[in-house]
């Protein structure tokens with residue numbers, strides 16, 4: 001048995017990891033019951049909201065501040081995890097095995113059951129150290145559905161009166177592990193567009209040369225979009241300081257059409273996943289795509305399954321007192337920070353869209369980035385250090 005197994009915080013963490021909150025049709029109730037048990041031991045009030053449906057619970061745990069009229073601090077985590085295929089793992093993904101190095105293997109060990117439990121653990125440590133309350137109220141939230149895009153979770157939640165009543169002034173949410181010493185902090189993310197192009201043209205026998213066919217138009221559009229993609233590939237290659245989160249990404253993700261090999265199809269649908277950085281002109285890109293559709297020969301329908309607006313990055317200057325507070329915790333602890341724009345999407349975007357500053361952070365340095373990967377693990381030592389880090393960050397934010 002490893003030395004870590006007797007530690008209460010490690011026990012709680014592993015218990016949470018053993019709940020398989022994995023799709024499809026995730027049953028969140030065991031997570032909710034587990035969190036409530038934790039919260040009751042902390043003596044904190046909580047509410048369970050279900051804005052996305054009865055099977056999409058959100059747990060809101062509240063640590064009331066001494067100045068509850070001030071904007072509050074939200075510490076958010078999601079309860080769901082992505083699928084794990086046991087045959088590709090060296091440990092069962094929902095056993096939370098711990099090895100002799102103290103590595104805890106489980107789906108959600110990094111993304112992001114660790115962070116949810118660390119928030120509660122830090123509050124426990126603060127209370128045990130005699131801190132009865134901080135200046136601002138803290139809300140620790142546990143949400144569903146993040147891994148499917150948050151439509152039934154955070155997206156619904158932020159539109160409710162229950163959310164408005166929380167009067168959130170600042171949010172901490174997930175961040176990814178960093179293989180080196182510097183901790184990654186995300187302050188912005190790109191806007192997601194899911195573009196469908198329905199390309200139509202004359203149908204006919206596959207042995208002839210009809211003009212203006214769907215295939216030719218697809219070829220034209222693909223060339224334009226792939227050229228734009230290549231420009232971004234080159235930018236990344238030529239500027240080592242640039243990260244994926246700062247460039248435009250375009251990927252062809254689906255192509256549908258055609259009925260038979262010897263019939264020219266009347267239409268082809270091509271679907272693209274596009275992510276746009278905040279400093280790019282969204283309208284101009286939309287115009288460009290529409291112009292290319294006309295140039296391709298017309299008869300191309302543009303449909304956006306999703307078209308997120310430009311999302312203002314969280315300010316990293318003195319105008320944002322929560323940024324100053326967060327940074328001062330890092331300075332006090334002597335921790336290194338790497339500021340990045342996250343290449344993927346997180347629930348933070350729903351908050352930033354409302355103008356609420358949000359930072360993505362997970363206290364996981366010197367740790368391989370294993371979110372959504374096989375053999376996802378977090379070292380017990382890293383987990384416990386993370387609790388200490390939150391123990392400094394949370395009071396700085398709440399007393400700002």
Ligand code: ZN
Pocket residue numbers: 078111112146174
């Ligand atoms: Zn996550």
